Amino acid sequence: MILVTGGAGYIGSHTCKILSSCGHESVVIDNLSTGHKSAVKWSPLVIGDIADETLVKSIINQYQIDAVIHFAANAYVSESIWNPRKYYENNVLASINLLHAIVDSGVKHFVFSSSCATYGIPQEIPITESQLCQPINPYGESKLVIEKALKWYGEAYGFNWIALRYFNASGAEPSNEIGENHIPETHLIPLAIFTALGKQPFFNIYGNTYPTKDGTAIRDYIHVLDLAMAHVLAVDYLLQGNESKILNLGIGEGYSVYDVIKATEEVSNRTIKTKIVNRREGDPPVLIASPDQAKECLNWSPQFNNLQSIIETAWNWHLRH
Numbered sequence: 001m002i003l004v005t006g007g008a009g010y011i012g013s014h015t016c017k018i019l020s021s022c023g024h025e026s027v028v029i030d031n032l033s034t035g036h037k038s039a040v041k042w043s044p045l046v047i048g049d050i051a052d053e054t055l056v057k058s059i060i061n062q063y064q065i066d067a068v069i070h071f072a073a074n075a076y077v078s079e080s081i082w083n084p085r086k087y088y089e090n091n092v093l094a095s096i097n098l099l100h101a102i103v104d105s106g107v108k109h110f111v112f113s114s115s116c117a118t119y120g121i122p123q124e125i126p127i128t129e130s131q132l133c134q135p136i137n138p139y140g141e142s143k144l145v146i147e148k149a150l151k152w153y154g155e156a157y158g159f160n161w162i163a164l165r166y167f168n169a170s171g172a173e174p175s176n177e178i179g180e181n182h183i184p185e186t187h188l189i190p191l192a193i194f195t196a197l198g199k200q201p202f203f204n205i206y207g208n209t210y211p212t213k214d215g216t217a218i219r220d221y222i223h224v225l226d227l228a229m230a231h232v233l234a235v236d237y238l239l240q241g242n243e244s245k246i247l248n249l250g251i252g253e254g255y256s257v258y259d260v261i262k263a264t265e266e267v268s269n270r271t272i273k274t275k276i277v278n279r280r281e282g283d284p285p286v287l288i289a290s291p292d293q294a295k296e297c298l299n300w301s302p303q304f305n306n307l308q309s310i311i312e313t314a315w316n317w318h319l320r321h
Contacts, residue, residue, distance in 0.1 A: 003068045005030070014178060051097045051098070065102075069111045069234075074090050080137050109238040110154075111164065118133045120136040136282055162234040162245050165289075166230075171314050180317070202275040204274075211285055218255065219287050226251075254288040
């Protein structure tokens with residue numbers, strides 16, 4: 001049985017579906033601060049906070065948990081800059097409490113939802129796991145703190161772990177059962193779709209003077225189901241007794257903001273009006289993954305390997321919801 005923290009959220013709910021389809025049973029703990037009860041379709045839901053060690057221990061005992069997949073966190077880069085206290089409290093302190101609960105309960109396998117924000121401004125593109133991590137925002141710092149804790153806790157208390165540093169999660173489950181539903185929404189692809197649907201008059205482009213091919217920021221977009229499958233494969237990897245790892249999850253291709261706008265216009269057959277606004281603090285110019293280690297260690301390969309196929313699933317979900 002797998003405990004999924006934050007399983008009512010975007011990536012967590014998709015992972016629960018893949019866990020189920022791969023024959024794993026799971027249980028979700030989520031405080032529903034950002035997740036949605038309606039997205040928990042494949043697991044029992046415990047409404048509560050991961051910082052509550054007594055509650056987590058009772059779940060582990062009741063459901064005989066073998067492994068934990070830890071998604072529960074706040075994840076807005078700009079918010080982390082003006083409210084770092086929230087990110088250290090929710091992403092760091094609560095995660096440490098969770099680690100204490102699983103260590104005390106004897107759980108030996110832990111998959112951590114990390115981020116490419118740990119790298120900061122990368123020295124080389126594509127980004128490999130060996131690059132120096134120098135986060136430029138509290139969100140990235142909060143993820144790196146837990147990665148470092150995992151190293152020491154794993155050695156001291158005898159459990160294995162994988163930290164998955166993923167790039168820009170995108171898309172939706174193709175049958176439209178679940179999709180991306182953030183409040184507020186800050187991700188680029190759904191915001192482009194909102195503009196195409198007429199839900200907002202303009203699509204804001206945060207800066208067009210980056211040192212890139214068209215002046216806009218470049219990102220590596222990875223489909224949420226490919227992310228979900230990597231988490232399931234990571235659980236299997238750990239259950240087989242393999243060593244702890246840090247792995248990038250991306251498709252290894254970079255797309256600019258204008259690339260996303262063009263692809264969304266093609267998928268939707270609609271025009272997207274844009275407006276140039278100031279850069280957001282904490283945004284690197286280019287983030288592209290080297291996913292080679294994940295492919296090798298987990299025998300993982302993205303099934304949605306181009307931008308248009310990713311946007312099509314997101315467009316179809318938003319069109320119906």
